[in-house]
Structures are given as C-alpha cells and as structure tokens.
Amino acid sequence: MPDGITPVPVVLVDVARPLGVYSGRADGSPTRMAISRQAADVGLTFVHEAGHYIDHHVLGGAAGVASGRPLVDNWRNAARATAATQRLMNIVLNPGTRLVVAPDGTLVPRPDDLRYVIYLLQETEVFARSYTQYIAEKSGDATLLAELQMAQAMPYPEQWTIQDFAPISAEFDGLLAQQGILL
DSSP: OOTTOOOOOEEEEOOSSOSEEEEEOTTSOEEEEEEETTOTTHHHHHHHHHHHHIIIIITTGGGOOGGGSGGGHHHHHHHHTSHHHHHHHHHHHSOOEEEEEOTTSOEEEEEOOHHHHHHHHSHHHHHHHHHHHHHHHHHOOHHHHHHHHHHHTSSSOOSOOHHHHHHHHHHHHHHHHHTTSOO
8 A cells, every 4th residue: 555544443333224334534534434244245345445445545635535536537437438337327317117126025116216326326436336346356255256246136236247347447457556556
C-alpha cells in the first residue's frame, strides 16, 4: 500500500441489517468497518466494505471518494459499458415486475425496487462491488468465489458475469498498478 495509509478497525456486529458499513471522515481518514455476523456472505461483505475504504481513504482522501473523480475515468467507463450496468439502467427507465423466490420456495411477482436499483448504480457502490469481484477473482479464494456465485444469482445484476467483468478487471489492474498498490 502507498505510504500514509491508515489502518481501519474492523468490528463484527450482531445485526441483520446492514450487512456491512464502512465509515470515514470528510478529511479522508477512515473510522471503522462493521461486518454483520449474520451476513450469508461474510467474506464478500468484508471485501465490499474494504472497497469503500480503498475508494475513500486509499485512492480518495481529502479530495473525496475516487469513484467520482477523473482518476478512475477508465474504470468508470468500463463499468458503465457492461451488460449488467445497462440492465440496471434499463430497469430504472422501464420498471416492471420480476419473479422472486418467496420464503416457501414459490415464485411470486414483485414490482421492481427502483430505490434499490438506483442505489446499485451509485458510483461508490459500483466501485465497491467491482472491487469485491476483482479481489474474489484475482485471489481465487474458494469461499469468496462461492459467495460471488451466489451474488451473481441475485434478482438484480449486483455482480457481473466473468466475461462482462473482464474490462473492469483490466482497468483495476491499471489503476492499482498506477497507484503503486499492485506491482
């Protein structure tokens, strides 16, 4: 990691929601990450929150999160061009209903949750989710890859297919190498 990076305390909490939270100050300093023990995907949740830490503290700092700055234009353009992002944008423009699995295992129609889809499209969230997938794929960690596969099966495209993600992964390689994080 570059010089001057502040470690962030990580705590496990016994709440159902939110699954994870990263907190930091306006000056770019991190304050903590909280991960729910109740998350079905604790590993992926931790890496997701670490993505927020990277976006805010490691790449961003006092200038604000990196995900909204020109520093990551290539990453942002790659993420916006993916089929998954295009599907989310299409849901916002053309909301409808989708079949979801009810607790009893039956399929039930539900109107699209536009607030959630808009949340998924926020640059900070796209950054954290794409960092999560980048780490899962690059590490080859069996637990993270299994959790990623579960996330890829969610009703909304929260994660990308391997092929759809390849351009984002390449941009992360370049960005992290440029910043001295990836050698």
